[in-house]
Amino acid sequence: MNELFIPAILPEIVLCAAGVLIMVAEPFLGRHGRAAGAVLAVAGLAGSAAAVLLAPRVPVDALFHGMVTLDPFGAYCRLLFAAIGILMVLGSAAYLRREALPHGEFYTLLLFATAGMNFMVTGADLVMTFVGLEILSIATYVLAGFRRRDPRSNESGMKYFFMGAFSSAILLYGIALIYGAAGSTNYGAVLRFMSAFTHVADLPLLLALGIGLVVAGFSFKVAAAPFHVWTPDVYEGAPTPVTAFMSVGPKAAGFAALIRILFQLVPPDQPVWTQLLLVSAVLTMLVGNLGAIPQRNIKRLLAYSSIAHAGYLLIGLVTASVTGLAAMLFYFAAYLLMNIGAFAVVALVSGPGETRVAIDDYRGLGFRQPILSFPLTVCLVSLAGIPATAGFIGKFFLFSAAMERELYTLVIIAILNSLVSVYYYLRVVVVMFMQEPGEAASVEIPAAAGVVIVTCGLLIIALGLFPSPLLQASSDAILSFLGR
Amino acid sequence: MPVPSLHVLILSALLFAIGIIGALMRRNLVVMFLCVELMLNAANLALIGFSRRLGQLDGQVVVFFVIVLAAAEAAVGLALVIALYRSRRTLDADQLNLMKY
Numbered sequence: 001m002n003e004l005f006i007p008a009i010l011p012e013i014v015l016c017a018a019g020v021l022i023m024v025a026e027p028f029l030g031r032h033g034r035a036a037g038a039v040l041a042v043a044g045l046a047g048s049a050a051a052v053l054l055a056p057r058v059p060v061d062a063l064f065h066g067m068v069t070l071d072p073f074g075a076y077c078r079l080l081f082a083a084i085g086i087l088m089v090l091g092s093a094a095y096l097r098r099e100a101l102p103h104g105e106f107y108t109l110l111l112f113a114t115a116g117m118n119f120m121v122t123g124a125d126l127v128m129t130f131v132g133l134e135i136l137s138i139a140t141y142v143l144a145g146f147r148r149r150d151p152r153s154n155e156s157g158m159k160y161f162f163m164g165a166f167s168s169a170i171l172l173y174g175i176a177l178i179y180g181a182a183g184s185t186n187y188g189a190v191l192r193f194m195s196a197f198t199h200v201a202d203l204p205l206l207l208a209l210g211i212g213l214v215v216a217g218f219s220f221k222v223a224a225a226p227f228h229v230w231t232p233d234v235y236e237g238a239p240t241p242v243t244a245f246m247s248v249g250p251k252a253a254g255f256a257a258l259i260r261i262l263f264q265l266v267p268p269d270q271p272v273w274t275q276l277l278l279v280s281a282v283l284t285m286l287v288g289n290l291g292a293i294p295q296r297n298i299k300r301l302l303a304y305s306s307i308a309h310a311g312y313l314l315i316g317l318v319t320a321s322v323t324g325l326a327a328m329l330f331y332f333a334a335y336l337l338m339n340i341g342a343f344a345v346v347a348l349v350s351g352p353g354e355t356r357v358a359i360d361d362y363r364g365l366g367f368r369q370p371i372l373s374f375p376l377t378v379c380l381v382s383l384a385g386i387p388a389t390a391g392f393i394g395k396f397f398l399f400s401a402a403m404e405r406e407l408y409t410l411v412i413i414a415i416l417n418s419l420v421s422v423y424y425y426l427r428v429v430v431v432m433f434m435q436e437p438g439e440a441a442s443v444e445i446p447a448a449a450g451v452v453i454v455t456c457g458l459l460i461i462a463l464g465l466f467p468s469p470l471l472q473a474s475s476d477a478i479l480s481f482l483g484r
Numbered sequence: 485m486p487v488p489s490l491h492v493l494i495l496s497a498l499l500f501a502i503g504i505i506g507a508l509m510r511r512n513l514v515v516m517f518l519c520v521e522l523m524l525n526a527a528n529l530a531l532i533g534f535s536r537r538l539g540q541l542d543g544q545v546v547v548f549f550v551i552v553l554a555a556a557e558a559a560v561g562l563a564l565v566i567a568l569y570r571s572r573r574t575l576d577a578d579q580l581n582l583m584k585y
Binding site: 180 | 526528542
């Protein structure tokens with residue numbers, strides 16, 4: 001195959017072109033600009049998904065001089081990112097109008113961030129992964145501080161920027177050390193270099209340190225303990241649709257990049273990192289679930305819940321098995337539906353200026369606003385991992401993969417954590433259905449946001465009842481590089 | 485006499501350590517940001533040092549990518565600093581405590 005094989009990066013080209021087009025076109029469209037921007041953004045994201053589907057299915061290790069790969073794993077993740085983007089555009093249009101925020105910039109940044117995530121999962125070289133991460137991060141810093149006259153959003157953007165830049169620097173130093181030890185930043189070349197060592201203890205110190213720093217850098221991005229402290233503040237202060245995006249997009253992309261690094265750059269028979277990730281998984285679950293219990297702000301509650309879910313996902317990395325990693329990919333899809341659905345409801349209920357974000361503001365929403373309350377209940381129940389939802393299936397396969405590896409203590413801790421989480425998720429449901437209505441019970445539901453909320457709710461139940469097609473796709477994606 | 489590559493790497497490690505300590509200890513947002521830039525440039529120096537020791541140019545090419553990214557990051561970071569200063573009239577990290585439960 002030709003080295004410069006355009007279809008391999010066509011999805012990203014489409015995304016960037018659509019992003020630039022929105023920016024250029026918006027000033028000329030006047031008052032039609034908002035709708036046109038949203039339509040262009042959805043078209044760009046759908047176009048990138050189509051480009052992924054039309055690309056050849058044969059895995060190719062290195063194109064563009066060893067910079068990107070073309071494989072089912074990358075395709076699966078890129079399709080998920082396109083889905084996140086489309087749900088985000090539809091769900092946030094009404095929010096942007098209500099808060100009088102610029103539409104064009106928002107969609108453009110969203111498309112650029114999606115292109116960055118795509119490069120993170122298709123990169124075959126540490127430099128490519130790093131560039132993708134930075135494209136994603138820089139766009140997300142701006143999005144977090146998007147309500148620039150709101151001090152909370154300023155603070156959120158600043159904190160996210162600082163933690164992001166700090167973690168990028170750590171990651172880059174790790175890349176420099178790996179380069180110094182292995183003489184290359186290419187995944188394949190580093191793998192060949194490392195395969196020469198039969199024992200973990202024989203690895204050059206620089207290389208071990210480098211991989212440690214890279215893993216630490218990504219742990220910041222996915223909000224894994226002990227690098228999670230920024231999460232609650234940033235999630236609470238950012239505009240709600242942006243919080244939804246930050247909790248699913250960068251997290252999934254960070255985990256996908258970690259999967260690639262830990263299994264394509266490090267030889268699979270040298271699990272140097274397992275013990276560290278195991279400790280981090282346990283800590284992350286505990287911090288997330290215990291931190292969520294006293295929360296009275298729903299965005300902060302979901303922020304702690306997102307930390308807890310990073311912990312569950314880490315279990316998949318610890319198992320280092322096809323089942324565990326496939327369960328992670330399945331969980332990405334389930335998690336994106338649950339979080340985007342829940343945050344879409346939060347964005348509507350919060351009202352102008354995001355003043356109603358306390359759990360008590362959900363009083364009596366239950367039967368007054370069934371279109372909001374029932375999907376939100378489904379999302380929360382699924383986050384808690386109750387059967388007949390996608391969240392249950394994801395957790396079930398993650399935990400059973402850990403059972404296969406005989407990590408019984410880890411499974412017991414994870415199940416106990418899930419039980420704790422039922423308490424704080426159901427508290428919101430109880431407030432919605434069992435208390436007298438407050439003022440939030442009379443919010444208007446814009447059509448597009450309503451469609452997103454209902455779709456998320458229905459898909460969560462559909463995936464909970466018929467998970468096999470997606471499970472099949474996710475294990476195919478993992479086998480595409482673990483089987484080789 | 486040319487500088488030995490090892491000295492370059494030791495300098496880079498020192499700069500990185502100074503950057504981390506500064507980023508964690510200082511309380512002024514602009515100084516904290518400078519410390520992060522110091523960390524990035526320590527990584528650049530390490531890449532160049534390794535590149536020379538290995539006798540290849542790959543590491544130096546990476547540095548160009550990093551410089552571009554750091555410039556973009558600095559633009560966004562300083563814009564955020566300005567927006568924050570306009571609304572809060574302070575750049576003290578300890579005052580960024582609007583959100584607590």
